[in-house]
Amino acid sequence: MRPVDNINDLLKKLKLKASTVLDIRVHNDISKALAESDKTESAVTQPNIRRTIMKNSITKIAAAAVIIVLVVLGLFEFIGTENTSGVVWADVVSKVESSRGLIVRCTDLSPSSEDDYSITYTSPRYCRRDFYKDGQIIRTGYTDFTSSDTDTLIDVFHIHKLCSTTTYKKSEYGLFLEWKDDWTNPGFLVQKILSCKHSKLGQKTIEGVLCEGIETTDPAYLGPLPGEVNNLQVEFRLWVSAETGYPVQYESKMSGEHEGEVWESESVTDQFQWDVELDPGIFEPNIPPDYERITWPGIVEP
Amino acid sequence: MLEDKLLIWKFNRGDREALRSIYEKYKNDLVTLSAALLIDVSSAEDVVHDVFVSFIESSRKFRLTGSLKGYLATCVANNARNRNKAGRRRQNRQADVAMPDASRPDSAAIFGEELRRLSFALGQLPYEQREVLLLHSYSGMKFKAIAKQQNVSINTVQGRYRYATDKLRSMLNGEVDK
Numbered sequence: 001m002r003p004v005d006n007i008n009d010l011l012k013k014l015k016l017k018a019s020t021v022l023d024i025r026v027h028n029d030i031s032k033a034l035a036e037s038d039k040t041e042s043a044v045t046q047p048n049i050r051r052t053i054m055k056n057s058i059t060k061i062a063a064a065a066v067i068i069v070l071v072v073l074g075l076f077e078f079i080g081t082e083n084t085s086g087v088v089w090a091d092v093v094s095k096v097e098s099s100r101g102l103i104v105r106c107t108d109l110s111p112s113s114e115d116d117y118s119i120t121y122t123s124p125r126y127c128r129r130d131f132y133k134d135g136q137i138i139r140t141g142y143t144d145f146t147s148s149d150t151d152t153l154i155d156v157f158h159i160h161k162l163c164s165t166t167t168y169k170k171s172e173y174g175l176f177l178e179w180k181d182d183w184t185n186p187g188f189l190v191q192k193i194l195s196c197k198h199s200k201l202g203q204k205t206i207e208g209v210l211c212e213g214i215e216t217t218d219p220a221y222l223g224p225l226p227g228e229v230n231n232l233q234v235e236f237r238l239w240v241s242a243e244t245g246y247p248v249q250y251e252s253k254m255s256g257e258h259e260g261e262v263w264e265s266e267s268v269t270d271q272f273q274w275d276v277e278l279d280p281g282i283f284e285p286n287i288p289p290d291y292e293r294i295t296w297p298g299i300v301e302p
Numbered sequence: 303m304l305e306d307k308l309l310i311w312k313f314n315r316g317d318r319e320a321l322r323s324i325y326e327k328y329k330n331d332l333v334t335l336s337a338a339l340l341i342d343v344s345s346a347e348d349v350v351h352d353v354f355v356s357f358i359e360s361s362r363k364f365r366l367t368g369s370l371k372g373y374l375a376t377c378v379a380n381n382a383r384n385r386n387k388a389g390r391r392r393q394n395r396q397a398d399v400a401m402p403d404a405s406r407p408d409s410a411a412i413f414g415e416e417l418r419r420l421s422f423a424l425g426q427l428p429y430e431q432r433e434v435l436l437l438h439s440y441s442g443m444k445f446k447a448i449a450k451q452q453n454v455s456i457n458t459v460q461g462r463y464r465y466a467t468d469k470l471r472s473m474l475n476g477e478v479d480k
Contacts, residue, residue: 007467008439010420010474016337018329022347026329026354030321033358114305159323160308294311 095245101278105271110264115139126283142285154285161291196221201237206270211239211248232256246274306370325354328371331441332378338436339382341425349385353377375441376451379433386429423473431466434459 102122106129108115115131115138127143142154151168201213219232235253240246250269287293309327312320329350336346353374424432433452437443445463449456 007435007470007474010417011338011436011439013417014334014338014420014440016330016334016343016346018333018350019347022329022333022351025351026325027322029351029355029358030325033321034319157308160312162308162312 095274099275101276103271103273103276103278104269106267106269109266109268121278121282123278123280123283126280128283140286142283144283154287156285156287156291161288162294163285163287163291164294201239203242204239206239206249209248210242212242213237213239229256247272310370321354321358324357324370324374328374331371332374335375335436335441336378336382338421338424338440339379339429339433340386341421345385346382349378349381352381371441372443372447375437375443376447379437379451383429383433419474420470423470426473427466427469431462431469434462435466435470438463 100123102120104120104122105117106120107117115133118129118131120127120129125144125146127141127145129141129143130137131139131141136158138157138159140156140158142156144152144154153166153168155164155166157163196216196218198214198216198218201215203210203212205211215235215237217233217235219234221234221236233253233255235251237249237251238247239249239251241248248270249272251267252269253266255264305327309320309324313324332350332353333343333346336349337343340346340349356377357374424435427435430452434448437448437451438445443451445456445459449459452459
């Protein structure tokens with residue numbers, strides 16, 4: 001038999017289920033505590049949501065990561081580089097530029113991921129992202145890029161019946177300081193990717209589609225990050241159909257350390273549907289009336 | 303992470319119903335961690351119960367801003383360590399007391415036959431090494447956080463981890479070779 005090399009993998013196989021007896025004991029204790037608190041309920045000081053959540057700088061980066069995913073997606077819509085054997089990258093730029101709407105699936109492979117996958121609907125000015133877990137939508141994020149100064153992200157947490165609004169000031173917190181130049185400007189975005197070191201990956205068949213890929217591991221690709229990030233490592237790979245010239249798969253891996261905490265992110269984006277006419281109504285935030293609205297200023301100081 | 307932050311936020315503002323969500327989310331991981339530390343399922347469930355009772359009791363004054371998973375794993379490890387120490391003291395006083403014995407092969411079947419060798423080998427490790435190994439490799443805690451939890455230097459923690467993995471690998475490979 002093969003010697004045991006990876007103790008970590010083996011330990012992760014350990015899996016026990018809490019017994020029904022334990023479930024009953026704990027839930028009874030929680031019920032008792034709830035009943036007790038109902039009797040003696042006093043005004044509970046509600047912590048400032050921004051203080052609680054946004055004070056932590058790593059959270060700011062994590063929040064920015066939401067934008068990274070959205071923007072990188074947008075960025076690769078307009079990626080351009082020199083010609084290779086099959087794919088004419090300049091044509092890729094023009095094809096995706098003329099795409100009215102885009103639907104993609106994103107699978108977050110990070111250890112801390114809380115969803116199975118997400119489906120993103122993107123138009124040049126809006127984005128909606130539904131996060132799925134066990135076949136149910138657990139969260140919906142609506143992003144509005146229409147303002148010239150800020151991007152607004154509305155997150156609707158269906159399990160918790162909560163809704164949060166975060167506003168990102170493009171000029172101060174955007175990953176690209178040049179966002180003032182409009183992130184939908186393909187010329188700017190093509191320049192951005194071309195300014196980074198990138199390499200060709202050759203051909204590969206993905207889901208029966210012959211693709212050609214390019215890769216960059218240049219952290220400069222991300223542009224300025226919010227705060228100091230050490231040991232930043234990035235890997236971005238884009239695979240484009242040799243036949244249609246449309247992107248087929250995008251792989252992203254990033255890690256870094258910020259204020260002593262390790263930040264990791266890994267995802268695969270696939271199932272691209274290009275040039276889809278999206279109903280504008282899907283970008284209207286749908287917030288049921290019984291959901292509590294929590295607002296934190298986020299990056300934009302009042 | 304975002305999910306945890308929302309749960310913590312709800313918990314901190316006095317929403318005790320969030321406790322149910324926290325329990326449901328982490329119960330299996332915590333029972334597994336505790337059982338791997340104590341090599342005993344019954345005691346492991348008692349540990350998790352105790353941890354949540356303390357959590358419930360502290361809900362009014364408690365403010366948590368860090369990692370929820372790390373915090374709960376630390377609570378379980380602290381409780382399991384105290385229980386382990388108390389058990390050893392009792393065994394010393396009363397030789398015939400029926401305490402779970404991590405080194406007994408029949409205790410090692412708690413994770414099923416497939417992982418019997420692993421759990422038996424875990425039971426052979428000194429408790430401190432087993433704790434570091436599980437907190438780091440199973441619960442994903444950083445060495446720095448474990449050092450703080452165990453009140454020892456980070457070098458000590460890394461040394462324990464190295465000894466534990468070497469010993470475990472050697473034991474498991476030895477078993478394989480037989």
